[in-house]
Amino acid sequence: MSSTVRSIGPGVETPTRGGAISLFSLLGWSAVAWTAAAGVVHFVATTLPDHHADPLLLSFFLGAGVAQLTWALAVARRPTPALLVGGAAMNLAIAAIWVVSRTVGIPFVNGGSPEAVGFADVASTLLEVAAAASLSLAAALPAEAGRSVLRRGSLLLAGAVGGAVGMLLPAVISLPSEMASGHQMPAPAAMASARAESPPGMAGLTSMAGMSPAVRALGQPISLAMAVMSPHSSATMTMTAPGPGAQPSMPGAMNMGTPAGSGGTAGTSDPKMTFWGQRSVVRYGPIPLPPASMGGGLHDLVSPAFPKPCDNCLMTGVIPDMVYADGSPANIDTGVMLHHIVLFDNSKDDYTCPRWDGVGVLGRRIFASGNERTAFSLPAGFGLPVGTQQWAGLFDLMNMTAQVRNVYLQFTVYHVPATSPGIRQVVPVWLDENNCSNSEFSVPAGRSDTTWTWTSSLTGRVVLAGGHLHDGGVSITLTDTTRGERICTAVAGYGTKPHYQGNIDSMQPVCRWDRLAVVTAGDSLRLDALYNPPHPESGVMGIMLIDIYPTNDLNGGSPPPPGANGPADGPSSPQGGGMQGMS
Numbered sequence: 249m250s251s252t253v254r255s256i257g258p259g260v261e262t263p264t265r266g267g268a269i270s271l272f273s274l275l276g277w278s279a280v281a282w283t284a285a286a287g288v289v290h291f292v293a294t295t296l297p298d299h300h301a302d303p304l305l306l307s308f309f310l311g312a313g314v315a316q317l318t319w320a321l322a323v324a325r326r327p328t329p330a331l332l333v334g335g336a337a338m339n340l341a342i343a344a345i346w347v348v349s350r351t352v353g354i355p356f357v358n359g360g361s362p363e364a365v366g367f368a369d370v371a372s373t374l375l376e377v378a379a380a381a382s383l384s385l386a387a388a389l390p391a392e393a394g395r396s397v398l399r400r401g402s403l404l405l406a407g408a409v410g411g412a413v414g415m416l417l418p419a420v421i422s423l424p425s426e427m428a429s430g431h432q433m434p435a436p437a438a439m440a441s442a443r444a445e446s447p448p449g450m451a452g453l454t455s456m457a458g459m460s461p462a463v464r465a466l467g468q469p470i471s472l473a474m475a476v477m478s479p480h481s482s483a484t485m486t487m488t489a490p491g492p493g494a495q496p497s498m499p500g501a502m503n504m505g506t507p508a509g510s511g512g513t514a515g516t517s518d519p520k521m522t523f524w525g526q527r528s529v530v531r532y533g534p535i536p537l538p539p540a541s542m543g544g545g546l547h548d549l550v551s552p553a554f555p556k557p558c559d560n561c562l563m564t565g566v567i568p569d570m571v572y573a574d575g576s577p578a579n580i581d582t583g584v585m586l587h588h589i590v591l592f593d594n595s596k597d598d599y600t601c602p603r604w605d606g607v608g609v610l611g612r613r614i615f616a617s618g619n620e621r622t623a624f625s626l627p628a629g630f631g632l633p634v635g636t637q638q639w640a641g642l643f644d645l646m647n648m649t650a651q652v653r654n655v656y657l658q659f660t661v662y663h664v665p666a667t668s669p670g671i672r673q674v675v676p677v678w679l680d681e682n683n684c685s686n687s688e689f690s691v692p693a694g695r696s697d698t699t700w701t702w703t704s705s706l707t708g709r710v711v712l713a714g715g716h717l718h719d720g721g722v723s724i725t726l727t728d729t730t731r732g733e734r735i736c737t738a739v740a741g742y743g744t745k746p747h748y749q750g751n752i753d754s755m756q757p758v759c760r761w762d763r764l765a766v767v768t769a770g771d772s773l774r775l776d777a778l779y780n781p782p783h784p785e786s787g788v789m790g791i792m793l794i795d796i797y798p799t800n801d802l803n804g805g806s807p808p809p810p811g812a813n814g815p816a817d818g819p820s821s822p823q824g825g826g827m828q829g830m831s
Contacts, residue, residue, distance in 0.1 A: 289368055616716065625662065704768065
């Protein structure tokens with residue numbers, strides 16, 4: 249089919265009925281769509297009450313929105329070379345202001361402190377950069393090349409417009425929730441406020457805090473793209489550990505001497521717990537934590553490339569920790585805190601959180617730790633498979649000091665080869681009072697019991713269960729209400745380790761046995777998180793991660809001995825302790 253192109257100005261033409269447009273036209277109209285979408289985001293930002301409190305911010309968003317939409321209308325009506333060049337300069341200038349505001353801060357905005365990174369501002373900046381690049385390319389092209397006709401150019405243009413709309417809608421939806429969670433980042437004056445916001449501009453990391461699950465899922469590709477640029481390094485050092493299934497250490501491996509966490513922060517598991525298999529020490533870092541005046545740490549951040557201890561192996565135990573470069577403990581007594589770390593196997597779907605819902609986009613949650621750093625070891629003969637796929641990590645680290653602190657996340661992992669005979673593979677199942685979201689919920693002052701239920705999609709034997717609470721938490725219990733059987737109760741411990749300065753320092757026991765409990769598909773599992781804080785708390789958690797051996801042989805193994813499921817009558821003291829909201 250033949251077609252013609254009708255010029256509406258220097259370098260930009262309207263699509264014809266045949267669908268053919270010039271390269272100039274494709275670049276120009278794409279830039280119009282992207283700039284207009286960014287302008288709409290800035291206009292919506294002017295409606296938020298938080299921006300009304302700062303006349304300078306309100307003026308900037310209003311001015312940016314007016315400039316971008318006016319430019320888009322002007323180019324659509326009659327494009328000129330000067331308008332195209334001006335559009336590129338305008339978009340680059342607005343994007344540059346955003347970069348400065350998120351890295352070093354603007355002196356007369358927000359007290360000069362860098363602002364938090366959110367999905368809406370990242371989306372509008374990407375639109376602006378794309379528009380500037382498109383216009384710059386149009387300006388650099390020779391006239392003959394720019395006028396070349398693209399037979400399917402209209403389809404490409406439709407994709408560009410669709411991309412603009414696809415970025416615009418979630419950005420507009422996310423703005424109110426981002427502002428409600430305090431998107432503007434004040435300089436905190438107390439430790440508890442240090443974790444309120446994510447820090448700005450940390451290379452390779454982006455905040456997911458404050459977004460709804462749907463918006464966070466839409467924003468995840470941007471988060472992962474930014475994380476690819478992470479400067480963090482990692483190392484894995486391997487040595488042989490005694491116990492069943494121990495394997496020779498790898499050639500050239502470094503003997504670490506003493507177990508990770510021997511400085512006193514890890515090893516919070518049951519003292520009777522034994523670890524078996526080959527031992528690898530996995531370290532991720534250095535991770536620079538900005539001081540409290542700049543946000544006080546890194547909050548709900550994603551790294552798409554977290555180091556693994558091995559490929560094609562079965563993980564049998566993990567001891568989590570956070571340390572400094574010299575291996576010394578990094579904990580509350582030194583002004584930092586491991587709020588939480590979650591590891592994901594991106595090659596597999598999570599059992600309780602589908603890919604389309606919130607953190608489910610990252611894959612299957614296989615291990616997690618709070619600052620109490622609870623270790624686990626599977627019963628002999630069971631292992632969690634680790635393939636060749638990449639792991640992802642989501643973590644929240646706090647810095648309550650006035651200095652930048654460089655820390656490392658460190659895991660001592662025990663494992664055996666996947667070909668080891670007689671080892672039965674388990675699957676991890678994540679149970680959460682606020683599943684798929686940021687896991688946080690609120691509790692009133694005094695005793696309260698928050699519950700959540702999951703209908704099991706698995707049949708098999710539960711062989712391990714470990715819980716996580718925040719300060720003020722008393723205990724967390726998992727019950728199979730269909731069978732009327734308690735699977736595990738983990739109790740929060742306080743004041744037993746000096747590194748924690750009275751905050752929660754253990755969750756005991758880690759329930760483990762070769763037949764701790766049995767579940768069948770269709771069973772209703774109820775999670776009860778018991779809290780008893782002295783005053784209302786927001787942002788607390790109630791999580792239990794269990795490992796299930798899928799099998800129809802529900803009579804295999806042996807019944808758990810007394811105490812393996814935790815205390816039947818709950819904790820001896822109903823009072824939660826610690827510095828509220830800090831763990």
